[in-house]
Amino acid sequence: MLEVRDLTTSYGSVVALNSVSLTVVESKITTVIGANGAGKSTLLRTISGLEKPSSGSVTWKGESLLGKRPEEIVRMGIAHVPEGHAVISALTVEENISMGALFRRRAHKQDVAQATEELYTLFPRLLERRKQLAGTLSGGERQMLAISRALVSRPSLLLLDEPSLGLAPLVVEQIIDSINVLSQKTGLTVLLVEQNANTALSVADYGVLLSLGKVAAYLPADVLKADASLRAAYLGY
Numbered sequence: 001m002l003e004v005r006d007l008t009t010s011y012g013s014v015v016a017l018n019s020v021s022l023t024v025v026e027s028k029i030t031t032v033i034g035a036n037g038a039g040k041s042t043l044l045r046t047i048s049g050l051e052k053p054s055s056g057s058v059t060w061k062g063e064s065l066l067g068k069r070p071e072e073i074v075r076m077g078i079a080h081v082p083e084g085h086a087v088i089s090a091l092t093v094e095e096n097i098s099m100g101a102l103f104r105r106r107a108h109k110q111d112v113a114q115a116t117e118e119l120y121t122l123f124p125r126l127l128e129r130r131k132q133l134a135g136t137l138s139g140g141e142r143q144m145l146a147i148s149r150a151l152v153s154r155p156s157l158l159l160l161d162e163p164s165l166g167l168a169p170l171v172v173e174q175i176i177d178s179i180n181v182l183s184q185k186t187g188l189t190v191l192l193v194e195q196n197a198n199t200a201l202s203v204a205d206y207g208v209l210l211s212l213g214k215v216a217a218y219l220p221a222d223v224l225k226a227d228a229s230l231r232a233a234y235l236g237y
Contacts, residue, residue, distance in 0.1 A: 001023060001024065001025060001026050001060075001061065002023070002024035002047070002058070002059070002060050002157060002189070002191065003023055003024075003057070003058070003059045003060075004020060004021055004022050004023070004024075004043075004047070004056070004057075004058050005021050005056055005057045005058075006019045006020075006021055006055065006056040006057070007019070007020045007021070007043075007046060007053050007055075007056035007057070007058060008020075008053055008054050008055045008056055009039075009042050009043075009046045009051050009052075009053040009054065010054055015213055016039045016042040016213055017039045017042055017043060017046065017053070017213050018039075018212075018213040018214050019056070019214070020039070020043065020056070020210070020213070020214065020215055021215065022208050022215060022218055024157070024189060024191050024206075025189070025205065025206065026156075026187070026189050027183070027187040027188070027189055028183070028189065028190075028205040028206065029179070029180065029183050029189075029190040029192060029203055029204045029205050029206075029221075030190070030191050030192070030204060030205065030206040030207070030208060031191075031192040031193075031194055031200040031201060031203075031204035031206070031207050031208070031221065032191065032192070032193045032194070032207075032208045032209075032210055033193075033194060033195070033197040033200060033201070033207065033208070033209055033210070033224075033235070034195075034209055034210035034211055034216075034235075035195075035211070035235065036195075037212070038210040038211055038212065038213065039210050039212070039213040040161075040162075040193040040210055041082075041083060041161055041162070041193060042213075043193070043210070044080060044082075044159045044161050044191065044193055045080075045082075046058065047065060047073075047078070047080075047159060047191070048070055048073055048078060048080035048159055049065065049068055049069060049070040049072070049073045050070055050080075052066075053066065060076060060077075060078060060157065063076070065078075071103075074103070074153065074155075075103060077154075077155050077156035077157060078155060078156070078157045078159065079100075079150035079151065079153055079155035079157070079158050079159065080150070080159040080161070081146050081147050081150045081158070081159065081160050081161060081163070082146075082161050083161040083162035083165050083193075084162075084165065085139055085142035085143045085145075085146055085165075085166075086146055087134040087135075087137075087142050087145050087146055087149070088134060089133065089134050089135030090133065090134075090135065091133070091134055092130065092131055092132060092133055092134065093126050093129050093130045093131070093132055093134060093137070093145055094116070094130040094131065096134050096145055096148075096149050097116055097119065097126075097145070097148050097149050097152050098112075098116075098152075099149060100148070100149035100150055100151070100152040100153050101115070101116075101152045101153055103153070111154070112152065115151070115152045115154055116152055119148040119151055119152060122148075122151075122178050122181075122182065123144040123145075123147075123148060123178065125141055125144065126141065126144055126145060126148060129141065139166055139167055139171075140167050140168065140171035140174075140175070143163055143167060143171075143175060144175060147160070147163070147175070147179070151182070155188070156188070156189060157188075157189045157190075157191065158179070158188055158189070158190045158191070159191050159193075160179065160190060160191070160192045160193065161193045162193055162194060162195065163175050163176065163179075163192075163194070164176075164194060164195070164196045164199065165195075172196065172199060173199070176199055176200070176202075176203055177203070179192070179203070180203040192204065197225070197231070197235055198225065201221045201222070201224060201225040202221075202225070204221035205220070205221055206218070206219070206220060206221055207219055207220070207221040207223075207224035207225070209224065209230060209235075216230070216233075217230055
């Protein structure tokens with residue numbers, strides 16, 4: 001279980017997260033929604049060690065994450081897919097995926113190979129393009145690759161930031177559905193940040209609504225999705 005308590009993260013005088021508290025239940029999908037500037041990406045970056053909070057606590061399975069380097073957090077079973085379909089353009093698809101398993105390759109070589117094959121089954125288009133340079137892929141394929149590079153490390157917790165950004169609705173649906181299937185089949189815990197509230201809440205178990213760095217609501221996803229007053233007040237529809 002991921003526990004975030006009274007977490008505050010600032011950029012200079014700008015408070016991006018203001019005493020945020022939430023729980024991410026193991027083997028469930030929790031989605032964080034909110035308008036631009038709500039603090040969604042900062043939340044993931046703080047959890048994964050890329051940003052340092054000024055106060056509060058973050059624990060995963062009872063162990064504190066604060067003060068640990070990002071690579072230490074990865075070794076604890078937490079993988080972060082940042083927004084922007086970030087891949088290494090000059091490497092092939094299979095080389096990009098291989099980069100995600102560097103710390104496991106020596107001790108778990110056979111399992112890394114198996115995990116890679118499972119990802120090609122999850123995203124068949126990557127199998128077709130495995131020898132292709134990542135820089136030549138479409139936006140949707142690059143997002144699939146970024147997710148695969150994170151998943152090949154066999155994480156227990158996946159932090160997924162804005163997977164729908166700039167993608168066609170059908171591609172978004174395929175990616176979100178794939179993550180949902182993976183969570184149900186393997187027990188992967190997912191903390192999903194997404195502006196497309198309806199898409200995200202449709203697959204999530206719990207929903208967190210952030211507004212100006214604060215938690216405005218933390219509810220079962222179906223309850224949050226059905227609450228028209230919250231949507232109107234904080235999401236504008």
